[in-house]
Amino acid sequence: MNSPNDPASLTELLHRLRTETEGMDQVSVADILNAVGERSFGPLVLIAGIITLAPLIGDIPGVPTLLGLVVLLTLGQLIFHRRSIWIPGKLARRNIGRQKLIKGLDWMDKPARFMDRWTKRRMAWLVSGPGQYLMAILCMLVAAAMPLMEIVPFSANGGGLALTAFGLAIIARDGLLALLAILATGGTAWFILTHLPW
Numbered sequence: 001m002n003s004p005n006d007p008a009s010l011t012e013l014l015h016r017l018r019t020e021t022e023g024m025d026q027v028s029v030a031d032i033l034n035a036v037g038e039r040s041f042g043p044l045v046l047i048a049g050i051i052t053l054a055p056l057i058g059d060i061p062g063v064p065t066l067l068g069l070v071v072l073l074t075l076g077q078l079i080f081h082r083r084s085i086w087i088p089g090k091l092a093r094r095n096i097g098r099q100k101l102i103k104g105l106d107w108m109d110k111p112a113r114f115m116d117r118w119t120k121r122r123m124a125w126l127v128s129g130p131g132q133y134l135m136a137i138l139c140m141l142v143a144a145a146m147p148l149m150e151i152v153p154f155s156a157n158g159g160g161l162a163l164t165a166f167g168l169a170i171i172a173r174d175g176l177l178a179l180l181a182i183l184a185t186g187g188t189a190w191f192i193l194t195h196l197p198w
Contacts, residue, residue, distance in 0.1 A: 009119075010112040010168055013043055014050075014105050027101050029070055030092040033085070041078055041132065045071060045139050046167025052146075052160030054104030064156040066094055068146025071163070075136050075143075119168060123175025132170065135178060139166050142185055145192065152195045158188030 013036065020035035021027045036043040048067040069091060077085050125131055142162050149156040165181035168174070 009116045009171070010046065010050075011109075011116050013046060013171075014108060014112055017047065017105060018102065021098055021101070024098050026095040027098045028093055028095040029066070029087065031095075033070075033074070033087070033092075041075065041136060042167050042170030044074055044167070045163050046171065048143070049160045049163030049165070049167055050108055051101075051104065052156055053164060054107055060096075061150065063096075064146045064149055064159065066091070068143035068159075071143035072140055075140050079133060079136055115168060119172040119174045119177055121173045123178075124173040126175030126178045127170050127173055131175075131178075135166055135170060138182065138185060139163060142166075142188070145189070148192055148196075149188075151197065152192050155188055155192050155195070158184060158191060162188055 017032070017035050021031055024031065032047060033044070036047050048071050052064050052067055070087065073087055073091075074085050127135055142159050146156070146159060149159050162181050162184040165177055165184055169177035169181055
């Protein structure tokens with residue numbers, strides 16, 4: 001599900017998003033998928049997590065749910081080995097101002113450099129081969145919970161953190177980081193269940 005052209009680090013992914021969207025006023029979901037590679041599992045999950053975490057973007061009502069839908073649709077199709085990914089036109093055309101996107105990416109620069117220093121190839125069996133399908137299913141569960149996260153304050157940050165960790169773990173082949181992502185997923189689920197308004 002991953003490609004040799006995938007970015008090798010979080011810093012490289014942020015750079016790719018900047019360069020691939022240069023000259024645009026508005027950046028659509030389709031533009032983001034093209035920038036990260038629509039058939040690339042790790043970068044796709046990572047960028048959904050980053051955007052959910054980024055201030056000014058992830059706090060916009062509807063954005064976590066939109067990103068959850070993108071992750072669900074694309075990963076579901078990748079698991080079943082579709083040759084091309086289909087996304088409804090209405091969803092693909094949803095956009096955000098590039099200036100706002102760049103501000104969010106700029107905010108991520110320092111954390112990205114920190115995370116890249118600490119990730120390395122270890123316990124790779126967790127994030128490659130059959131393990132990669134388990135990671136995809138867990139990411140889809142996080143994505144499916146995104147609408148609930150919009151109801152429970154601050155829980156979307158936990159979901160964004162889990163997706164970011166899963167995506168980075170897959171790119172860096174870092175199984176230890178994948179285990180931390182699983183813990184973040186469990187912690188977020190517990191937080192949502194104990195803070196639901198009903």
